[in-house]
Amino acid sequence: MSNELMTLPRVTGLLVIEVRESNPNGDPDNEGEPRMRGHNERGVISGVSFKRKLRDLVEAKDGPVWMHLASELGIDERKAEFEVLESRGRDRIAIGNMKKADFQKAYWDARLFGTTFLESIKEDKSKDVEHFIRCGVVQFSNGLSVAPIRIHRQTNTNKAGVQEGKDRGMAPLGYRIVEHGIYVMPFFVNPTAALKSGCKPVDLELLKKLIPIAYPQTASAVRPLVETRHAWWIEHKSPLGSCSDFALIDALTPKKKEKPDEASSGIDEYDVPNGLPDELKSRVASIKDLMNG
Template sequence: MNGFINRGTGLLLIDVTNSNPNGDPDRESDPRTRQDGRGEISPVSFKRKLRDLVAAKDGPVWKELSRELDLPEAAFDILESKATKRADVRALSSRELLDRYWDVRVFGTTFLEEENGEKGSFISSGVVQFGLGVSLDPVRIERMTTTKVLPVEEDKTKGMAPLSFRVVSYGLYAMPFFINATAACKTNCTSKDIELLLRLIPHAYKETASYVRPQVDIRYAFYVEHDRARGTYNDFRILEALTPVRADGAAGPAASWRDYDEKALQRSIAQLNKSLAGKTAPVRDLMEAL
């Protein structure tokens, strides 16, 4: 293993304005919501963006980070990619699979569970686990019909997409993530693999913006590295201290980031850092790297 990995606890605060951070295919691509009205972002959706940044070998993010971290391109392919051919993957040994695919070492895979003849060769659980992103408050969903100058049908003068633009007017989502050093023994995940992940996170939404996601970005990407592999502080207390509260005490949908008490959040972080002293590194905001 290239470098020792300690346990890590993180929390992403994802700021969404007039955007759809994660469409629900069961609801005509409406922004995902739960029964209490709060919005959701699936872990799969977020990890897809990280994979895409690594897969884009001609892109500026990969070029810069691979140069800074001295990463060999051959060891940072993406298994869960449209370019991946199952026949090619089946021909690889377990070791070759891990040596080649970054996302297998970091996130694990069930890709070969039914296809690889080697008993126990597939990796079902990875080192890094992202939790469900849930908005701190209920969200309002706005829908409107859009038009196209160039219609899909030849006999039409313009195209109409009734209620196709479906967005959250505003929402602040909290997505926890964890680094489990024990799993690294099975996936051969290295410290460089994790450092790449941490450096990719600030670019996840900026570099993958789209028509329905023009204003989705990470306001804070908090990360705490424990002093040992098996952890040195309670994850729940870290996450609770890093979660903002409403400045006005209201319970309905928020209108903007200004509805949250940032000063109280900074005080909470300062108090948390006192409790973490001698047990973990101080709270780190990965967005400061930008």
């Protein structure tokens, strides 16, 4: 293992996300309804949707986020090393013919998150698919709301119709939002996966800069008020791990003060931890809230 790869830490992370009057993650199988588990009405934000926001910010090389962070991290002249594999218009044949070193060097999201993009050509023995990456260094789990969520639906109209011959438009119950929710999304950094993905410390540094701004920099009409309140980044004392992930996650997960099985209307209804208890803190190398810079 190279010295550069050995510097990657084992990390347990937890995002504490507040949602107000927004749809944080629509379900395409349910007409864009905010994702929710039917058996207990807990809201869901998929890890895939969060990673999409990170990818979009990196892909927009002419945008203010990339230009600011690339300058701050000293990678202005290396943008060709931070392309996004999961982007529209990609050339599958050209990517499949890339050499392993070139593939690893080019795609930031593949080095971090892994990919199944090349699955379709993996069985083609004539292709050099050594660079096929199944598992990345960073994994985001689904985010679940601490309490049930309440969904508000309304019909929106517009003055100019979108259908030919109609001078006004209407979308019955087309606007569907979560009134309020606190979600927790665990994520993990596994340095072992860097052996195949080629992930480097600067890839993680860019990720750490992107996490706090992922929601405000990708806000939309249906998702105007989603904010990460805490982004805990906990480094273990050993690359093998020095503490239970579950123990760390449980200790930092907010608890509803009263009526835990009812939807909330504000963050003041929760006890939100501001750090780890001393017993757990002594078992990790460091803990940082990325929201504090």
